[in-house]
Amino acid sequence: MTVRWGILGAAKFALDHMGPAIHAARGAELAALATSSPEKTAAFRAFCPGLTLHDSYDALLADPTIDAVYIPLPNHLHLDWSLKAIAAGKHVLTEKPMAMQAAAFDQLIAARDASGLLVAEAYMIVHHPQWLKTRALIAAGAIGQVDHVDTAFSYDNRAEPGNIRNRPETGGGGIRDIGVYTYGSVRFATGAEPVALQARLRRENGVDTWAQVTGEMDGPTGRFTYSAMTSMRLFPRQEVVFQGETGLIRLTAPFNAGLFGEARVELHRTGAQAEIFRFPAVNQYVLQVEAFGRSLRDGTPYGCPLEFSRGTQAMIDTVFAVATDL
Template sequence: MGEAVRWGILGASKFARQQMGPAIHMARRGRLGAIATSTPDKAGAFEAFAPGVTVHQGYDALLDDPEIDAIYIPLPNAMHVEWSLKALESGKHVLCEKPLALKAEDFDAVIAKRDETGLLSAEAYMIVHHPQWQRARELVQGGEIGALREVTAQFSFFNDNMDDIRNQKGQGGGGLPDIGVYIFGGARFVTGEEPEEILAADLDWHAGVDTRAHVSARFPSFHYAGYVSTRMAPFQRVTFHGEKGALTLSAPFNPQVFGEARITLELGQGVVREERFPDANHYVLQVEAFNRAVLDGAIYPCPLEFSKGTQRMIDMVYEKAG
């Protein structure tokens, strides 16, 4: 393999062209070597920042490419498990967009294939690689705000384009699969706790996909309340509220796009501290962590078991909502 992971991208989605493709090419100890797309116009976008990239006409051709070590999968949600398994069977490491599966139990086949092959397989859950979230976990678990009592999380944007796969039931669309993973997984990552019970789940539906979900849950040491919506003005914020103070994350999911990533600590009696993270690119950091795991055997900070736990909470919400 050498000193760099040679990446291939399965498909040419807008997100891959604009975010993850450039991140793969920018990340240390890796390079973008190939893509699979039958659309020449889309291939040109990758060639602009990665000259010489190989363009395969079919997905299987990319998986058969001996010059590729790892596959990034940005396909529609309903295709993630199938192509993750195919990539692993082809001897490639896999970084698959979230949600990797649409049911927690569907992670099991990918976990088993990962263990069988000894290859790295992970969900592209980028926020855990961002220093804002890592610092929040350090502060909360370190007792900076005292015993945690409440977590609130909000994430919304407006998208009523029915041609978008996120609005299509057959493609695994919906607000919870698309962005619920962030408000649920973020709470789990920072606190290290798992939900005991979904207390309430109020969902709006359109064409078979959820467009708003307001959720209340009980964790071992705190109460959780949050919402996601794909039919509301863009907004995102997460707050961890303890007995001694409150910690708020600004722009926690789309830093540099929605706004600057910041942590604000409010400790009472007018004491307010702020930490800023203006330059971190969580997509690049995610790929670099993956590269280290592949090349050096470093522990990858977001294993499939963690991602399965987030999907389990989504499953619990759907079950509660009926």
């Protein structure tokens, strides 16, 4: 079974990453694009000449030849168009955050269950072997009990005031854009959930541009302290460190593997030489599309179910609820 995909909107991210990933993935075909901006279609057709073009999202959803849709629209449109796609009988992969509040995920879960369709948030890192290796090392006790986790993700887009991430009306802000990684990745790797959080934010034009979150999380690895920094106004940085009783695990390029730098997992343990696991040629977007297809073909559990995404959104909701503005 080849999954025929359509994309709602000619977003730059879809052009640069997910469109080529769908086109390259085994068992997938990029078949259609919906956009009201004809000038944007040439770049997609440059790598996918046979692409069918629709001038509206509704027209693509009505296309009976399309099995699944990828939705890279601005954040505030994710929920509504995901629900419309489900109602049209399409499998759905939507960019994060798929909904703006955790409670809204309940609508998606109910619609998924009623339809029998595969509906998921495009949280690509859970498919990358860097994160699968990290989770396996932690579960195996490679660093003993986890005692502390540091996460950081920053970039600088202050020169782009019109960017949807800098606009409150489109659901912008650093936490919704990249906090989903600094929070959700730790949940994925450890199975832990936050039990106490504090947060400090800086805002511009109604969106958070810097956030520092601290607190405690608890789960199968035990209770540990946690720190996460996100910013849209700092020099680019990506790093995650899991510190345990007998060692630590450091991830380089943990979120934009291959784009920010080489994806590595460094295992440092007391009395032992550091072990470095390298993943230089892995495209996590392709892996995400292929995992989606496998789930449709043979029922393989998808790596990022809606229930997991709901948990990360609940953590985001808590951060906003407890935050103090600087």
